[in-house]
Amino acid sequence: xxxxxxxxxxxxxxxxxxxxxxxxxxxxxxxxxxxxxxxxxxxxxxxxxxxxxxxxxxxxxxxxxxxxxxxxxxxxxxxxxxxxxxxxxxxxxxxxxxxxxxxxxxxxxxxxxxxxxxxxxxxxxxxxxxxxxxxxxxxxxxxxxxxxxxxxxxxxxxxxxxxxxxxxxxxxxxxxxxxxxxxxxxxxxxxxxxxxxxxxxxxxxxxxxxxxxxxxxxxxxxxxxxxxxxxxxxxxxxxxxxxxxxxxxxxxxxxxxxxxxxxxxxxxxxxxxxxxxxxxxxxxxxxxxxxxxxxxxxxxxxxxxxxxxxxxxxxxxxxxxxxxxxxxxxxxxxxxxxxxxxxxxxxxxxxxxxxxxxxxxxxxxxxxxxxxxxxxxxxxxxxxxxxxxxxxxxxxxxxxxxxxxxxxxxxxxxxxxxxxxxxxxxxxxxxxxxxxxxxxxxxxxxxxxxxxxxxxxxxxxxxxxxxxxxxxxxxxxxxxxxxxxxxxxxxxxxxxxxxxxxxxxxxxxxxxxxxxxxxxxxxxxxxxxxxxxxxxxxxxxxxxxxxxxxxxxxxxxxxxxxxxxxxxxxxxxxxxxxxxxxxxxxxxxxxxxxxxxxxxxxxxxxxxxxxxxxxxxxxxxxxxxxxxxxxxxxxxxxxxxxxxxxxxxxxx
Ligand SMILES: [Zn+2]
Numbered sequence: 001x002x003x004x005x006x007x008x009x010x011x012x013x014x015x016x017x018x019x020x021x022x023x024x025x026x027x028x029x030x031x032x033x034x035x036x037x038x039x040x041x042x043x044x045x046x047x048x049x050x051x052x053x054x055x056x057x058x059x060x061x062x063x064x065x066x067x068x069x070x071x072x073x074x075x076x077x078x079x080x081x082x083x084x085x086x087x088x089x090x091x092x093x094x095x096x097x098x099x100x101x102x103x104x105x106x107x108x109x110x111x112x113x114x115x116x117x118x119x120x121x122x123x124x125x126x127x128x129x130x131x132x133x134x135x136x137x138x139x140x141x142x143x144x145x146x147x148x149x150x151x152x153x154x155x156x157x158x159x160x161x162x163x164x165x166x167x168x169x170x171x172x173x174x175x176x177x178x179x180x181x182x183x184x185x186x187x188x189x190x191x192x193x194x195x196x197x198x199x200x201x202x203x204x205x206x207x208x209x210x211x212x213x214x215x216x217x218x219x220x221x222x223x224x225x226x227x228x229x230x231x232x233x234x235x236x237x238x239x240x241x242x243x244x245x246x247x248x249x250x251x252x253x254x255x256x257x258x259x260x261x262x263x264x265x266x267x268x269x270x271x272x273x274x275x276x277x278x279x280x281x282x283x284x285x286x287x288x289x290x291x292x293x294x295x296x297x298x299x300x301x302x303x304x305x306x307x308x309x310x311x312x313x314x315x316x317x318x319x320x321x322x323x324x325x326x327x328x329x330x331x332x333x334x335x336x337x338x339x340x341x342x343x344x345x346x347x348x349x350x351x352x353x354x355x356x357x358x359x360x361x362x363x364x365x366x367x368x369x370x371x372x373x374x375x376x377x378x379x380x381x382x383x384x385x386x387x388x389x390x391x392x393x394x395x396x397x398x399x400x401x402x403x404x405x406x407x408x409x410x411x412x413x414x415x416x417x418x419x420x421x422x423x424x425x426x427x428x429x430x431x432x433x434x435x436x437x438x439x440x441x442x443x444x445x446x447x448x449x450x451x452x453x454x455x456x457x458x459x460x461x462x463x464x465x466x467x468x469x470x471x472x473x474x475x476x477x478x479x480x481x482x483x484x485x486x487x488x489x490x491x492x493x494x495x496x497x498x499x500x501x502x503x504x505x506x507x508x509x510x511x512x513x514x515x516x517x518x519x520x521x522x523x524x525x526x527x528x529x530x531x532x533x534x535x536x537x538x539x540x541x542x543x544x545x546x547x548x549x550x551x552x553x554x555x556x557x558x559x560x561x562x563x564x565x566x567x568x569x570x571x572x573x574x575x576x577x578x579x580x581x582x583x584x585x586x587x588x589x590x591x592x593x594x595x596x597x598x599x600x601x602x603x604x605x606x607x608x609x610x611x612x613x614x615x616x617x618x619x620x621x622x623x624x625x626x627x628x629x630x631x632x633x634x635x636x637x638x639x640x641x642x643x644x645x646x647x648x649x650x651x652x
Pocket of ligand 1: 142143144145222223224225228
């Protein structure tokens with residue numbers, strides 16, 4: 001309907017006729033199609049609303065019948081599946097008329113937020129899948145999940161007319177989406193979190209679930225997100241205005257725009273909207289009409305706004321609506337009429353009781369993050385993913401499409417003093433993207449104290465929050481807060497700082513050590529070989545909470561691990577803790593292993609009568625005749641059809 005191209009209708013009709021002909025036992029088969037079939041339902045309903053052909057409703061029924069049962073609850077915990085799938089029952093409700101279908105979308109949304117969304121920004125922690133126990137604000141969301149959540153909210157606005165979906169949509173749009181890209185939108189990352197003070201190219205798994213350079217701002221990777229990311233703002237622009245059932249218009253999502261639509265009895269109105277929203281409080285609408293026309297004009301009063309004001313041609317109009325609903329003005333509109341909506345933005349403190357009593361700071365639709373200071377470090381990433389490029393192509397791509405690590409230049413481990421006054425500073429909208437620390441039109445100044453024990457942990461992530469109030473004797477500082485959308489590295493869920501002797505004393509996170517230099521014949525991209533030498537002892541062989549090394553996806557091969565010492569040393573025993581994820585994955589303890597030490601360029605077997613053990617859930621220790629050496633090597637024979645790994649390798 002954007003282009004008005006009639007061929008779109010014809011194409012979709014023919015495609016849906018094809019789907020109609022697909023036998024039931026071959027329709028929407030497989031995991032992804034079933035989970036995400038609500039998208040197909042939306043497309044069928046879209047066409048039905050234009051052609052009114054009854055067979056499309058039958059195809060919609062067939063589609064729903066083969067869709068995963070989101071009406072029964074959150075039946076899958078993959079972040080994009082949730083963002084895309086949770087709404088399907090409410091889409092089907094337009095045909096089923098069952099209240100339980102209508103209610104299911106809201107219930108699904110609430111369930112995900114209750115468990116994993118007790119954080120600012122409107123999304124939830126599912127850094128591939130949501131995982132039990134991983135609900136800290138450092139857990140991230142995929143860029144695809146952000147975009148799909150926004151589209152789901154926009155669809156639900158149309159289906160339900162409930163403005164809470166608009167509140168949820170703009171929360172995600174303003175606080176999460178802009179930070180998933182660089183300001184020029186040239187690079188994006190796979191994962192963005194409410195608390196993410198470092199955005200580097202390192203692997204942070206299993207602290208976040210997905211391994212590899214998921215925080216790297218790169219145009220050259222993050223596959224699915226590259227394709228989804230570009231839809232976020234166009235979808236948003238498409239849903240700024242909605243038609244209402246009484247032949248009126250509703251301004252639901254606010255942005256500078258011009259809308260032309262049919263209203264009343266077949267009149268055409270054009271409305272020019274001017275606003276600095278979400279930074280400014282005022283929305284100005286100017287009406288263009290050929291002749292005076294009576295129609296209802298509805299304005300959304302955001303859920304956070306308790307004191308909205310509306311005037312028409314300078315005259316105040318009483319606002320009847322509650323926050324989170326539409327305020328409707330029915331009158332005989334004339335050419336040149338001007339409506340002004342003022343949405344006063346108060347600073348609010350949100351307390352996340354379920355996340356250790358952390359707080360976040362909101363003003364209007366924006367949540368705020370610490371202005372940590374960002375260093376953009378160039379990464380030549382073009383050749384990393386595509387091995388078919390020539391050196392010349394790689395050089396050209398790296399120049400045209402730079403990738404960046406974003407590293408903190410200042411401290412990030414602050415607790416807020418939320419009872420102290422927070423000062424609003426407004427700079428006005430400049431040129432270019434407003435979503436950067438330097439160009440943000442608004443900033444807040446708040447009082448804070450550092451919490452020295454809050455540090456980067458063994459995964460390279462901000463350590464999880466502990467209870468607030470957090471005890472600290474550090475001096476009070478005034479810190480600058482910027483919109484979350486402008487903060488690509490960020491702390492937005494803060495502990496509350498306190499000097500009260502009864503306040504909770506935080507403990508420092510366990511930090512990885514480097515017992516020796518570790519290397520391997522092969523390490524899976526989602527793991528890191530340094531894990532074997534980090535002195536972090538697992539709870540068992542299937543412990544997914546500690547860093548690990550695996551040879552995945554190599555199976556049945558002979559592999560090696562090497563420990564290289566900075567200086568030659570005398571060693572007499574090694575202890576190996578094998579990784580074995582029976583019941584979860586395809587790594588097992590190996591068939592056998594041997595140990596060699598290096599002298600000069602030669603490798604020699606150690607002299608021992610000990611057994612080279614492959615027991616699970618404990619260290620397998622081998623003692624041997626002491627040797628003076630600068631390197632040891634484990635040779636590992638993997639089980640046929642299985643891979644393997646090591647959680648820790650101690651050397652004495
Ligand atoms: Zn993606």
